[in-house]
Amino acid sequence: MNSEALLARAPTADAPAPHPTAPHPCAPQPVPAPPSSAGAVEVDVEEAEDFLGLLHAEHPDQPLTVRQRMRQVRAEIADTGSYAHTADELVFGARVAWRNSSRCIGRLYWQSLRVLDRRNATEPREIHGHLCEHLRQATNGGRIRPTISVFAPDVPGRPAPRVWNDQLIRYAGYRGDDGRTVGDPAHLDLTEAVRRLGWRAPGGPFDVLPLVVDAPGHEPQLFDVPEDLVLEVALIHPDRPEFAELGLRWHAVPAISNLRLRIGGVDYPLAPFNGWYMGTEIGARNLVDSDRYDLLSVIAERLGLDTGSESTLWRDRALVEVNIAVLHSFQRAGVRISDHHTESRRFLAHLAKEERQGRRVPADWSWIVPPLSGSLTPVFHRYYDEADQRPNFYPDETRARCPRAH
Numbered sequence: 319m320n321s322e323a324l325l326a327r328a329p330t331a332d333a334p335a336p337h338p339t340a341p342h343p344c345a346p347q348p349v350p351a352p353p354s355s356a357g358a359v360e361v362d363v364e365e366a367e368d369f370l371g372l373l374h375a376e377h378p379d380q381p382l383t384v385r386q387r388m389r390q391v392r393a394e395i396a397d398t399g400s401y402a403h404t405a406d407e408l409v410f411g412a413r414v415a416w417r418n419s420s421r422c423i424g425r426l427y428w429q430s431l432r433v434l435d436r437r438n439a440t441e442p443r444e445i446h447g448h449l450c451e452h453l454r455q456a457t458n459g460g461r462i463r464p465t466i467s468v469f470a471p472d473v474p475g476r477p478a479p480r481v482w483n484d485q486l487i488r489y490a491g492y493r494g495d496d497g498r499t500v501g502d503p504a505h506l507d508l509t510e511a512v513r514r515l516g517w518r519a520p521g522g523p524f525d526v527l528p529l530v531v532d533a534p535g536h537e538p539q540l541f542d543v544p545e546d547l548v549l550e551v552a553l554i555h556p557d558r559p560e561f562a563e564l565g566l567r568w569h570a571v572p573a574i575s576n577l578r579l580r581i582g583g584v585d586y587p588l589a590p591f592n593g594w595y596m597g598t599e600i601g602a603r604n605l606v607d608s609d610r611y612d613l614l615s616v617i618a619e620r621l622g623l624d625t626g627s628e629s630t631l632w633r634d635r636a637l638v639e640v641n642i643a644v645l646h647s648f649q650r651a652g653v654r655i656s657d658h659h660t661e662s663r664r665f666l667a668h669l670a671k672e673e674r675q676g677r678r679v680p681a682d683w684s685w686i687v688p689p690l691s692g693s694l695t696p697v698f699h700r701y702y703d704e705a706d707q708r709p710n711f712y713p714d715e716t717r718a719r720c721p722r723a724h
């Protein structure tokens with residue numbers, strides 16, 4: 319059987335509902351919506367003040383006092399309904415939004431986030447160019463750098479650009495006539511939508527989707543992600559050569575592009591950001607979830623495991639092997655990745671460090687605990703503060719229709 323056949327999924331009659339907190343892909347609506355953000359509301363002065371207070375408390379070396387800066391901000395809001403962040407405010411806001419992301423285990427390095435200020439870009443082509451530059455700088459030949467690109471905010475009377483894609487690099491999913499799917503089932507709707515916009519789909523299991531840039535005053539526009547900007551890793555196993563025959567691969571950079579960055583009351587709907595992968599995201603979710611590539615049985619069979627009864631724990635064994643393969647392949651390819659044990663320890667180091675600074679660390683247990691060997695990691699054995707602290711990232715409810723975004 320060739321790998322494409324292996325990667326075709328039979329229709330599942332009653333696939334289990336996804337984990338309630340699992341990342342839920344956003345399906346763009348097939349027909350482009352009118353600029354949905356036309357109704358951006360006036361910025362909440364109090365939220366602006368809270369943010370500037372936080373910035374000044376953590377970085378007292380500001381050119382203006384909070385009072386002076388607030389005087390400007392209030393006047394600007396009265397005038398335009400919003401206000402423009404200074405470059406320093408933008409950098410601080412984006413970093414703190416990461417620091418406050420309760421679902422992210424990788425926050426130890428929040429201060430190193432690289433912030434690319436793209437607020438002036440308005441034309442689809444220009445926006446696409448910046449998205450490509452984001453991938454170039456973030457990928458960095460495999461030495462992945464946490465990066466965010468911040469595009470224009472939603473301002474009353476001046477809607478912001480968006481992209482339809484939930485990440486800058488994602489694989490297409492195709493519904494076959496026989497009910498089978500090929501590729502990533504999370505992207506069936508987006509794939510259909512881009513085909514309607516004229517994308518010629520190759521029909522393979524790992525086709526990188528084009529970007530759909532939806533900028534005010536323009537029709538949604540398709541752009542391919544240039545091949546040389548998509549670093550991918552072919553998956554091999556350190557001591558099971560037959561694993562490579564599955565023809566599996568994954569992209570190196572997870573760059574989330576459907577969350578709205580909110581800083582001091584201002585919304586930035588297009589602010590794609592990336593870190594590096596933790597192996598389990600690929601090896602225990604993307605390739606394995608029953609509503610994603612659903613490959614566990616295929617992998618078990620290839621490895622010759624006894625799948626005759628649940629109690630052989632063939633699922634668990636196959637899961638460990640695919641995760642070994644993911645980490646091994648990325649490391650061999652020189653692409654930054656981390657394992658869940660290391661990332662869990664780093665997260666607790668982050669917690670301790672933040673607490674020493676007198677700060678709360680909001681965290682969501684069901685997202686922080688890794689989907690493999692949870693109880694072997696120290697993050698399992700405790701509870702967390704669940705506060706919603708701002709700045710932060712939020713699902714963009716004004717974006718093209720989402721069945722259930724996050």
Ligand code: ARG
Nearest residue numbers: 572592593594595596599604
């Ligand atoms: N879980 C998502 C994926 O598999 C990526 C989420 C962000 N992950 C990260 N390591 N920054 O594509």
